[in-house]
Amino acid sequence: MPYFTIFASRNDTRDIDALIHETFSGGFKVGGSSPEWVIQPKGWFNKNKITIRVASEDSDPDYFENNIPGMMGFYQRIPFEDEDLQYRVLTQISVINTMLAIETEKEYGQDYLKLFADLAGKLNGIGFLPDGMLLDGEGKVIVTGDGKSGPSDFRPFACTRKIRGEDKSSAEGGERKQRSIEYLKEHGVPYLETLPELPPLEELAVKSREQIARRAVALLIVIQYACDVNQDEDLSESKAFVKNMLDKFGVTEELTEFERDLLEQSEPDRQDAINLVWQYEAYWGLLWGLGLLEELDFPDETCDCDYAINVVSSCDSFDEFLNKTSIRRPEEMLDEADKIYRLHWACVNARIKGEEAPAGLIESVVLERRRALFWMIGHRDEAWNDISMNT
Template identity: 75%
Template sequence: MPYFTIFASLNDISGVGNWIQEVFGNGFKLTGTPEETVIQPKGWFVRNKITIRVSSEDTNPDYFDNNIPGMMGFYQSIPFEDEELQYKVLTQISVINTMLAIETEKEYGPDYSKLFVELAGKAHGICFMPDGTLLDREGKVIVTPDGKSGASDFRPYACTRKIRGEDFSTEEGLARKQRTISYLKEKQIPYLETLPELPPLNELAVKSREEIARRAVALLIVIQYACDAEQEEDLGESRAFVKGMLKKFGVSDELTGFESDLLEAAEPDRQAAVNLVWQYEAYWALLWALGLLETLDFPNRTCDCDFAIKTVSSCRSFAEFLDKTAMRRPEHILDEADKIYRLHWACVNARIQGQPAPAGLNESVVMERRRALFWMLGHRDEAWDDISMDT
């Protein structure tokens, strides 16, 4: 039978069933258990059943003890043309603790492969093909069996459990977690006692005031283009205006890969534009960290876009904007990050249970604030487009 295997590094596997539901919920009938899900296409003429078996170091320690060393040895023996890439691949393999083994009754085509890769993306996993080719979570080739590098700009991903140990705790992290839980109790918001602590401040690489300000200005400007793309406005004129503003403020080089791709696309993907417009909420958190907002309000409603725009549009240069800012203390940013982390869990938990988010929380607002707060802290050294949303 044809196979497709996803390897990942996860704190636990409790969310995998939800990811499978998100990927295969439309057009498929799902049965079985979280450990073994059977996925049957709906339709008279399509009969290629999928079975996904999920295991981890906790549920099947013998598999990982017996097979991960062999996998490590295989990729150590391959003559990589890029030694740095080999180091990254071996680092990734060393922190693998979860496997999603996908089996189909018949050979699968690109449509199925796309769904499998989407599932890998949700798990921050790598895809192992039967011939030994490794794909990243976007389906791009990391390396082929003969050691040739693919198109992937691959970086290893490890869960906090593998990096820091399952029971890692610090006095600072525990105190911060307990303060957040007290806050959640006051608002009658559910919480997970075992959700890990965030790292203490001395383990983080907090961005500078100028780095945050540059990200804020570049993001706000490119969001204006995304707004036009979403509404299918005259994109030629909009693109020229946005590029001019990026140049005026000296932040053209601050765009992320996702933002640059959207700006340069002949026909921008509308959903990608919508996703970028939502980053107004991430921008709002950047403004708060720069001292341009008195408080970061409870994330149950969207931000004031008019005010958000005026903070930059009222300035003639980046230097003028930077002069208006006053960086908040890093520990205050970390406090907010811990709060948003646990609020995000409450949103995800409610969604899994088929219930509305507690206290009127807006999960999209929560996720975008988390993006900005975690990025500013340098959490896991993740890039803006790659901030993990695991809970």
């Protein structure tokens, strides 16, 4: 059967019934109720029945747990013509919590497509076609399945439940937030007073020293392969070296699925490699968490790659590296995570306005530091490649 899927970020699904009836009020008979509607055309000649099934994180959490990370990975791997558009698409996917699966008995035409897109618009959602194309609420193409930008002026939308789910006040969180704001003021960085507090320490699952060290070593090693991909080096020799180093330090199992895929590709995607090289900045954050940097400097310049490599390459084993480390106090990690969260908002806010990032901030550096810091504090217990970047 032909398919069209709507993905959205919704506080709840109680208004979907009314929106479906409104969308198909002309020329259709709407039957059923949540979570499944059957929509029959009233005309004599149009007999293409429509079925709409709704799922949400509340009604079907397994669907979202199993499918959204895959969707995120798919659009991470696509070679977008516009990196900023890719960021906006990934931001939207990160806050999806509602799905409408639409099936028709026969192939549908532009008349049905317009109705489906209209419903997506009413839901502040995006339309997904089986070939990977995304449409906005006006039926305009956001991006094709091979990364070509469409005419849509797409901006992500997140419901308050998704972006402010952690918006709980506590004395600890309030004090931390104010310290971060003072830090931003000192550096001349705009801030959003209503940006939520991060959860208190007692609600987080901070990673252990060994967990952080293993992630750091594995990441550094696979980044070297990504660098060779970018520089058109002999990849067979590079791959052999990287796999040997992973075995030597005993961290092969610490690779993410994305990193494994890059290593196994016969012709690695250059954009994937570029994205991974930027994770030097995330690795830099891990080194700070392991006490191997005195402080995390203001993120207006890239890290010292020579030092970043030497801190591991000077060791003959993982244990030797681990013995050089001394994990930061969880309170320090949470303080830095709160600061980078607010710095990230300032970068995104400037980009949306078409302005340069304030105070010389480099958004890619900020984003990757956030990845490392949020992962170390166990924010929402998200995996390395699934750290939500909403602001």
